[in-house]
Amino acid sequence: MPELPEVEVTRRGVAPHIEGRVVERVLLRRDGLRWPFPPGLAALLEGRRITHTGRRGKYLLIGFGHGTLIVHLGMSGHLRVLPADTEPKKHDHIDLVIQGETGLQALRINDPRRFGAVLWHANDDGELDQHILLRGLGVEPLGDDFSGATLFNATRRRSAPIKQVLLAGDIVVGVGNIYACESLFRAGINPKTPAGRIARGRYDKLAAAIRGILAEAIVQGGSTLRDFLAVNGQSGYFQQTYFVYDRTGVPCRNCGAPIRQIKQGQRSTFYCVNCQR
DNA sequence: AAACTTACCTGGTGGC
């Protein structure tokens, strides 16, 4: 379940191995993931140089002179860089074969559940941020224009619970289930509270919590960077200390009350009834 | 029209 921090750490992990290098060959072991791969994808990339990498929310961006490869890891996707002749394992769907310093390397996409996506946006198609999957996205939580004011202003007409509004991603991106639960705990806000009923000051606290928790996760992930490169490395979830997530019935680290699990929009929410009001 | 709700895709896992 890669969330924003995992995607960012993945980007940082693979960037030194692929930026500035030419894609020699593209191997596709199936037709698509969530959606079919772009038609002619191999021909589109082979012989072309990767100019840069980027990220928008949980979308990993691999930039070429003529367009951008948009990669989403879905729930179970994983990227690794390994020697190109490494035998592909189950669910290894795509290789971008690149001439590295020590021979041919593959940027390999593995995704058991295939909820991930690989899309192409040509420069001719207009601005990248107007791409159908990117244009509705909220602000970057680690960017300069995210604050309590962002949340407050965007929620005045939102009656849905704050947890679900955060998750929707149209106000701020990259806050998945884990980070939504954890940041609401840190801010002391009950996840069921209608978003439009939360005061400005509490949103300041929530924005700080979101920013802080995501930034900490990226730092934590930095120490696992080499896992993204190891042949057998399955970089699991970052070993962050959770306060509420997946701790149903366990005493709250703050007050000792048992952490409660509820469903909001088919999704599990974990919170402390005592610390979050 | 915007906000909200629900269904769905897949495979690994854990309970029985």
Added chain:
DNA sequence: TGCCACCAGGTAAGTT
């Protein structure tokens, strides 16, 4: 051991 309900994130489709 085998079956099966359950879970996950994000999008599409449907509803208010």
